[in-house]
Amino acid sequence: MRFGVLGPLLVVDGAGAGIPVVAGRSRVLLAALVARANQVVSADELAEIVWDGAPPAAAARTVRRYMTRVRRAVGAEVAERIVTRAPGYSCVAAEDEVDVLRFEALCHQGGAAVRAVDWSRAAELLGGALVLWRGTPLQDAASQVLRDAHVPRLEQLRIQALEWRIEAELHLGRHDLLVPELLALVDEHPLREHAHGLLMLALHRGGRQGEALAAFRNARRVLVAELGVEPAGPLRELHRRILAGDPALAGPPPGRGEDIAADGPTPRQLPAGSPHFTGRADALRALTDLATRAADTRNAVVISAIGGAAGIGKTALALRWSQENADRFPDGQLYVNLRGFDPAGVPVEAGAAILGFLEALGVPPARIPAGQDARAALYRSGLAGRRVLVVLDNARDAEQVRPLLPGSPGCLVLITSRSRLTGLVAVDGAHPLSLDLLSTAEARALLTRRLGVDRVAADPVAVDELTDLCARLPLALNIAAARALARPDLPLAALAGQLRAGSGRLAALDTGDATGSVRTAFSWSFRDLDADAARVFRLAGLHPGADLDRYAAAALAGLPVDRIDGLADLLTRAHLVHPRGPDRYGMHDLLRAYARDLVEEDGENGRRAASTRLFDHYLHTAAVAMDTLFPFEVHRRPRVPRPSTSIPPVTDPAAAWAWLNAERANLAAVATLAADDGWPEHATRLSGTVSRYLMGGVYAEAPVIHAAARRAARRSGDARAEATALLGIATIDYRQGRYPRAVESSRQALDLFRGLGDRAGEARALHNLGLVVMEQGHDHEAVSCLEGALVLFREVEDRAGQAKAISNLSSIALDQGRHQDAIDQNQHALDLFRELHDRTGESHTLIRLGELTSWQGRHEEAAGHLRQALALSRGTDDRSGEAHSTDTLGLVHRRQGRFEEAVDHHRRALELFRGLGDRMGEARTLTNLGELAALRQHYRDATAHYRRAVDICREIGHPSGEAAALKGLDEVAGLDVPP
Known part of the structure; x- marks a missing residue:
């Protein structure tokens, strides 16, 4: 666990995951406690800090509420560290868990080493202290009171530590490496005479006496101009000694002891990249932007963490960019394969990697320290002031990488890993670059x-x-x-x-x-998973869809759903699954094939049990969602037993719509697998459960689900389930204009229901058949079917069915010119739908009512009905209803002479119908556009619309629609239209 305030507020849990604290006052409150870790901060002090010196009257009570929010935001593990202690609160943590505590301790130890003239230890300790800084302390805490209490002191301590570390490294003979850093220091703090003195000494020891004397003149000019004073005695004395060539100023020669020679070899360790590298233009640009940032920054080393699945091309990208941009780093390029995911299973230790780097930088083996920390300090010192590219390939985790990070600006580090290295991003400011599959x-x-x-x-x-x-x-x-x-x-x-x-x-x-x-590449990532994560990955291979949510994963694995989040995070960090939206995960086909290979070890019984749990999950969740959305049709749907695992919350209509829309492709995949692999009841029940939802425009998945149900029913000899599936198939065929097929399926369903003596099913089949033959122009047969259905619906007390039959009978009355009968029937149907709270039925009836009242010249009233219908359709995600209401509203606007609005509505309706694959609706809208174009004397456009409508009507067997379009063609024939 880690806390940090030496930069933005940082909270990292025990697993290394960063915890965001977004709310402003909560962030200030937590930052105040971390900045004074292990001390009690009173509620009154916290109020002053949180409200930035102007707390309200009841601030102490409000602080308690904010503290509750903080504990909730950081999670149980971190919340245990925030304790209540009179008269306030305290953040309890070990010294090495809080960056500011660690920084102060290292500064204290480093200062003691300076006083003891232990320059090597001083350089190591103080370098370790300075690397903890990630930016300006408390930079994202919106409280000047808090910043004033801590930032000035910490900044002074940082500068003191920096000067001590530079002084120690001067004593170690590293003067040439320190000049760039000292130039930046005196530029940032021009009034610090000690910094000017260190710069003069470093230049002098590097044989640059002229520049050393010029540095003194610059210091004097600044002090006189800014403060009106001459340099103090120590700086003037140093100037005198440089002028006199005092040999005591020479110090140790470069290369003494642990030193890295400034004129040593320039490492060129990059291996050859792949000659077949292709694409990744965006990723290459992102790395170039980071390199530019590395060149411009003076505050910190720039790190890019390149992540991605096995075989995705992380190393190839890093090496291609590195080879093409090597000249940006004139002081060399270091490379090491850390073997974090390696068939040999032995990652390279950081100390061994540093040893290789030091040797490449020209340090004689005899002068390389034995300990990792000492090696890291020498390595950081050697890179100070240099522009070096460091490529850390195939890293296992952040802990393996951290000792290899330079401590000075100007360097760029590229890290590749199958792990997401979230700790490195959270703590060390690495820039994540995640590679996806190639386009x-x-x-x-x-x-x-x-x-x-x-x-x-x-x-x-x-x-x-x-x-x-x-x-x-x-x-x-x-x-x-x-x-x-x-x-x-x-x-x-x-x-x-x-x-x-x-x-x-x-x-x-x-x-x-x-x-x-x-x-093998996949296995390197899989073998490090714990047992539960490995189980989730294996069983995910059984999922037939493209992705799954946490509840489906829990069902497959037979685990509590709250356990899945952590396991999914592990799999995501290992790049074995990929996020596909909030709480959704997927894997590409090769990973899926690998998971399916692995799941063989679960045995036939284990695999079948997992699939059964998954199918139970989808079936039951769909049933609850449908009961939420269409409670008035609960009697029509099969009853479904509750599964053994948790389901998502879908008892709210918005959540139910969202779940069905997100899962419809998975429902089709589940229905197909269940039908073909031995779960026939799941396939038939799923079809019967979601049929009403599928009617609303889910025309891609609907035929798949209903066809799977029919196959399953025929194989199992379930005539009722087959008839129900046939009705679903007929409905989609009708909606998409495949009338002959719709008639055939409806008649087959009717025969099956009659053979079973199922009067409710017979009513639904008659109703379906009536709708189709009505569109084919067979009004007499349509009336017979719909009236027969109405009688049966009344017999079985199906009020929803009654409302639909009455509403559809009104369409025939309208076509026959019986407008008042049609209005009366529509009003009766509308009353029934409203009593049932059937918003979809209500919206479709309002569309007919709008059309009827418009025929009577009551256009504003008609537009009101249609706007209500449009709002209801959008509220229930009924795209078919939205298309019909939009098209009919276009007709009303045309009759009102509002042609531009009419065109807009028809075009929008045409787009919706085409998206749904509703050929009948498309043809009707094209005819409406043709009539509108003819009215506006745009005869060429009218002809094109009519011809397309005729073609569609002939394709789908829609004679009344064809007749309307042909009538329009006749009317514009020869009117400025080419032959």
């Missing part, structure tokens, strides 16, 4: 670079399939390319076939050596 274009470019333009151009379909099968993972693409190069006679389509062969995909990407196999 499709980048993946194709990589294969083109490897295989040549001609071979790629010869079979573009196979190339696209290869990029997909390799999940656009650079390692996998390179292995596939190597296999293709080894077999120039092998068609790329044949190679794709090898990869496509299920579990053979990872085998086909196995090179046979420990470092070149995709499976």
